[in-house]
Amino acid sequence: MNDRGTILASIQEALKKPSVKQDIYKAEDNISELIKQVMPPVGESFDERLALFRKNAQELKAEFYAVNSTDEVVQTILKIKDAEQWKSVATHPNELTESICNRIGLPILKLTAGYDITEFEKCSASITVCDCLVAQTGSVVVSSASTGGRAISVLPPHHIVIAKKEQLAPTMSDAIALVRKKYNGNFPSMVSFITGPSRTGDIERILVLGAHGPKRLTIFLF
Amino acid sequence: MNAIALEFKKNAVRTVKDLQRRQLVKTALGNFEIARNDKVARFQDWQKARYVAAKLKWEALENLHANIQRLEENLKKNGAIVHWAATAEEARRIVSAIAKEKNARLIVKSKAMTAEEIHLNEALEKEGYEVVETDLGEFIVQLRREPPYHIVFPAMHLTRYEISDLFAQKLGSQPTDKAEELTMIARRVLREKYIKADIGITGANFAVADCGVISITENEGNARLTAALPKVMITLIGIEKVIPKLEDLALFLPMLATAGAAQLISGYNTFYSGPRKNGETDGPQEYHVILLDNGRTELLADPIERDALRCIRCGACLNVCPIYRTIGGHSYGTTYCGPIGAVITPIMRGIEDWQQLSYASSLCGACAEICPVKIILHHHLLKNRKIAATKKPVWWQKIGFKIFSKISTCPTLWSIITKCGRLLQKLHPLVKGSRLDPAYAWTKERDLPPIAPQTFKEWWRSKK
Amino acid sequence: MKVTLFIPCYIDLFYPQVGISIVKIFERLGIEVEALESPACCGQPAYNTGYHDETKEAAIKLMEQLKDAEAVVIPSGSCGAMVKVFYPELFEGTEYEILSKEVSSKCYEFTAFLVNRLGVTDLKATFPHKITFHDGCHGLRELNNKLPPRVLLSKVKGLELIEMKEAETCCGFGGTFSAKFPIISTAMGETKCASALETGAEFIVSCDSSCIMHLQGLITRQNKNIKTIHIAEILAQQ
Numbered sequence: 042m043n044d045r046g047t048i049l050a051s052i053q054e055a056l057k058k059p060s061v062k063q064d065i066y067k068a069e070d071n072i073s074e075l076i077k078q079v080m081p082p083v084g085e086s087f088d089e090r091l092a093l094f095r096k097n098a099q100e101l102k103a104e105f106y107a108v109n110s111t112d113e114v115v116q117t118i119l120k121i122k123d124a125e126q127w128k129s130v131a132t133h134p135n136e137l138t139e140s141i142c143n144r145i146g147l148p149i150l151k152l153t154a155g156y157d158i159t160e161f162e163k164c165s166a167s168i169t170v171c172d173c174l175v176a177q178t179g180s181v182v183v184s185s186a187s188t189g190g191r192a193i194s195v196l197p198p199h200h201i202v203i204a205k206k207e208q209l210a211p212t213m214s215d216a217i218a219l220v221r222k223k224y225n226g227n228f229p230s231m232v233s234f235i236t237g238p239s240r241t242g243d244i245e246r247i248l249v250l251g252a253h254g255p256k257r258l259t260i261f262l263f
Numbered sequence: 264m265n266a267i268a269l270e271f272k273k274n275a276v277r278t279v280k281d282l283q284r285r286q287l288v289k290t291a292l293g294n295f296e297i298a299r300n301d302k303v304a305r306f307q308d309w310q311k312a313r314y315v316a317a318k319l320k321w322e323a324l325e326n327l328h329a330n331i332q333r334l335e336e337n338l339k340k341n342g343a344i345v346h347w348a349a350t351a352e353e354a355r356r357i358v359s360a361i362a363k364e365k366n367a368r369l370i371v372k373s374k375a376m377t378a379e380e381i382h383l384n385e386a387l388e389k390e391g392y393e394v395v396e397t398d399l400g401e402f403i404v405q406l407r408r409e410p411p412y413h414i415v416f417p418a419m420h421l422t423r424y425e426i427s428d429l430f431a432q433k434l435g436s437q438p439t440d441k442a443e444e445l446t447m448i449a450r451r452v453l454r455e456k457y458i459k460a461d462i463g464i465t466g467a468n469f470a471v472a473d474c475g476v477i478s479i480t481e482n483e484g485n486a487r488l489t490a491a492l493p494k495v496m497i498t499l500i501g502i503e504k505v506i507p508k509l510e511d512l513a514l515f516l517p518m519l520a521t522a523g524a525a526q527l528i529s530g531y532n533t534f535y536s537g538p539r540k541n542g543e544t545d546g547p548q549e550y551h552v553i554l555l556d557n558g559r560t561e562l563l564a565d566p567i568e569r570d571a572l573r574c575i576r577c578g579a580c581l582n583v584c585p586i587y588r589t590i591g592g593h594s595y596g597t598t599y600c601g602p603i604g605a606v607i608t609p610i611m612r613g614i615e616d617w618q619q620l621s622y623a624s625s626l627c628g629a630c631a632e633i634c635p636v637k638i639i640l641h642h643h644l645l646k647n648r649k650i651a652a653t654k655k656p657v658w659w660q661k662i663g664f665k666i667f668s669k670i671s672t673c674p675t676l677w678s679i680i681t682k683c684g685r686l687l688q689k690l691h692p693l694v695k696g697s698r699l700d701p702a703y704a705w706t707k708e709r710d711l712p713p714i715a716p717q718t719f720k721e722w723w724r725s726k727k
Numbered sequence: 728m729k730v731t732l733f734i735p736c737y738i739d740l741f742y743p744q745v746g747i748s749i750v751k752i753f754e755r756l757g758i759e760v761e762a763l764e765s766p767a768c769c770g771q772p773a774y775n776t777g778y779h780d781e782t783k784e785a786a787i788k789l790m791e792q793l794k795d796a797e798a799v800v801i802p803s804g805s806c807g808a809m810v811k812v813f814y815p816e817l818f819e820g821t822e823y824e825i826l827s828k829e830v831s832s833k834c835y836e837f838t839a840f841l842v843n844r845l846g847v848t849d850l851k852a853t854f855p856h857k858i859t860f861h862d863g864c865h866g867l868r869e870l871n872n873k874l875p876p877r878v879l880l881s882k883v884k885g886l887e888l889i890e891m892k893e894a895e896t897c898c899g900f901g902g903t904f905s906a907k908f909p910i911i912s913t914a915m916g917e918t919k920c921a922s923a924l925e926t927g928a929e930f931i932v933s934c935d936s937s938c939i940m941h942l943q944g945l946i947t948r949q950n951k952n953i954k955t956i957h958i959a960e961i962l963a964q965q
């Protein structure tokens with residue numbers, strides 16, 4: 042028998058013996074309802090959820106701007122660009138991010154298949170859209186479908202995310218439901234829930250940002 | 264006592280005497296506790312959350328036979344290649360065959376306890392591959408040629424200064440006492456490795472059957488890069504990690520981070536379904552998922568021990584364990600240390616060699632109290648002890664307990680023994696604390712109280 | 728009401744004053760007390776070492792003695808948990824299953840009995856000292872006994888309770904563990920003592936004489952400036 046057969050047979054054999062004292066688990070529960078009841082509360086209104094997102098994201102050292110227009114997004118990015126002395130930015134094929142990049146006045150690397158990794162490595166920042174934001178945890182959800190690939194949201198030192206108001210999902214459950222619905226039957230090869238910039242506490246539990254990925258994560262919502 | 268047990272005792276004693284190291288670990292875990300309690304408090308009902316998580320993981324195991332086949336089917340649909348490894352040896356063989364076929368030279372790895380478990384690095388290195396750990400903690404212990412000290416915080420036993428010296432010696436960097444600078448040194452070294460690497464190997468936290476998705480939790484982004492840059496990606500995952508539905512992760516991911524890392528959610532929780540798809544700019548061309556048994560079906564086959572497979576490897580039980588805090592992660596001599604290691608190792612690797620881990624516990628239950636999936640770890644330790652005592656009883660213990668039982672159930676014998684004890688006690692100062700002392704195990708480090716001039720039972724009889 | 732008192736072996740031999748205090752407290756409350764003559768031990772050491780057959784003789788004897796008792800009081804979280812939690816597990820599926828459950832349901836740790844069963848919180852005791860409290864693990868986690876001792880202590884005149892940081896951390900006794908792994912056991916005890924000393928308290932108070940035996944053993948050997956006392960002894964002081 043090959044290993045597949047061996048393992049499946051052992052599992053089947055093992056599970057023939059009923060478990061001891063697990064009656065408690067037999068009760069029929071409405072799991073999604075229970076999850077809602079136990080997870081951190083998210084409030085009722087959009088404003089509450091926006092405030093919650095801000096609090097959670099900032100607690101994990103992400104920067105968050107709720108703005109009214111792409112103009113404001115560009116204005117703020119220009120300031121960051123000067124402060125951090127950006128040389129070039131990376132983005133993915135997307136109307137919104139490309140139009141923003143075009144107004145920054147820096148060389149743009151638009152990542153398409155077969156991009157040059159050394160060029161990409163030199164980029165000071167990447168600008169991407171997202172699939173949604175999660176108020177409950179302060180997370181940004183990106184995927185290899187929405188942002189074109191995997192590295193763009195993790196390789197450059199500064200990751201900038203542009204989100205729209207209607208993309209704010211209240212809970213983790215909502216975000217997962219959204220991902221499932223959006224990609225039903227055609228899952229992107231990667232979906233990532235990003236919360237705050239890359240971090241480590243591996244040395245004496247001292248928090249250091251930018252362990253491998255972005256040192257900064259900036260989120261715009263308009 | 265067997266060699267493994269002796270080694271365990273020796274190592275434990277060594278760590279106990281290393282006060283500085285113990286203090287370091289204690290402070291780290293102490294601060295951690297405060298942050299964790301804060302996150303726990305944000306849940307509307309943490310206790311009920313534990314119940315739901317336990318139930319979900321329990322049901323996942325009860326239906327593992329169907330779930331795992333569904334996972335395989337869906338992963339394949341997504342373009343992944345699925346392998347099955349019944350043993351560590353087979354898993355190593357699979358990885359090495361892939362590496363050979365791809366003509367790989369450099370392999371980057373993100374944290375994978377499964378890889379530790381099968382000693383993958385050593386095997387690959389022996390075959391001439393360069394294997395680089397990318398998680399900062401793992402990178403540090405790899406440079407020291409040491410196993411991880413903790414399943415979540417591999418290098419928590421080291422100070423900045425030790426790490427600085429290590430980097431200076433191995434990487435030629437300038438000494439520094441800043442954690443940030445040390446991290447950046449590692450970042451630079453590892454970035455280069457990423458770009459050159461041929462294969463990326465990861466562990467995983469969950470495998471979702473209904474979407475054919477592997478979920479990986481991390482904070483540094485090193486697994487993200489491992490999964491983004493090399494042409495081939497391999498995930499090595501234990502079969503107990505299969506859950507039926509993506510929706511369940513809405514609960515598991517925050518609980519994993521809260522219990523184990525005192526975070527409401529980890530920095531990156533990423534679902535991987537397969538190799539790069541049409542229209543995607545990067546990601547591996549091949550995605551291999553290796554489903555590893557290596558003793559897990561042993562646990563599954565035991566109706567009592569089975570629920571230890573619910574473990575999501577959050578590390579919370581290690582963090583709170585006073586034994587772990589005292590003897591440190593290396594003393595255990597196993598891949599999985601702390602309470603969960605003491606529970607599963609004797610079952611997975613043999614009760615005769617590993618029973619001492621189940622006995623080295625005061626059964627305080629701090630672990631069971633925090634475990635997000637409600638594994639009553641200390642009761643499992645008791646069960647392991649029963650298995651050990653039944654399989655291979657220690658004759659003098661068995662007889663000892665029999666005699667004690669006779670004495671304690673016979674009032675006359677008990678009062679005779681009480682009186683003898685009182686007499687013998689007069690001689691005790693002659694041998695107290697020495698090897699001749701029958702109570703040496705106790706009196707070497709502690710005083711023993713004297714038997715009272717009038718015991719309670721004597722008092723009660725006189726009163727009546 | 729009549730209470731049947733089970734005094735564990737180490738209290739009988741080393742700390743009779745604990746049992747005596749309890750008898751006095753009950754008499755003062757007008758409760759009739761009967762102390763068990765035998766067995767002397769609940770069988771926990773054998774059970775915790777994995778020798779279940781060797782546990783059963785004492786356990787069965789104890790259960791039979793308690794068959795007709797109205798309420799059983801055990802001044803120890805550890806032995807209390809043995810009877811209340813582990814007897815039913817030990818005898819599951821045997822002819823003693825029902826008896827073990829009956830005994831379990833009427834068995835109380837001493838402070839839990841006073842507070843939860845009798846509803847007594849103020850024993851009019853006086854103890855003008857600073858103390859810190861050590862939660863024995865079995866009482867705390869198997870019996871969920873965090874509050875009763877604290878409620879009782881809060882009513883003691885002159886007593887000041889200063890909680891230590893590691894109140895809920897195991898002291899390292901752990902029954903046979905303390906003799907099997909003395910080095911680990913005493914290192915844990917040292918951590919506990921250090922935490923208690925930090926509070927500046929004069930006494931470490933506990934519901935478990937077994938923890939006290941271990942801690943006091945260390946304190947005496949290392950000449951530490953703190954004492955230990957069982958909660959019953961405080962509650963009996965007038």
Ligand code: SF4
Binds near residue numbers: 630633637
């Ligand atoms: S046993 Fe529980 S607490 Fe320990 S690592 Fe596993 S899930 Fe976490």
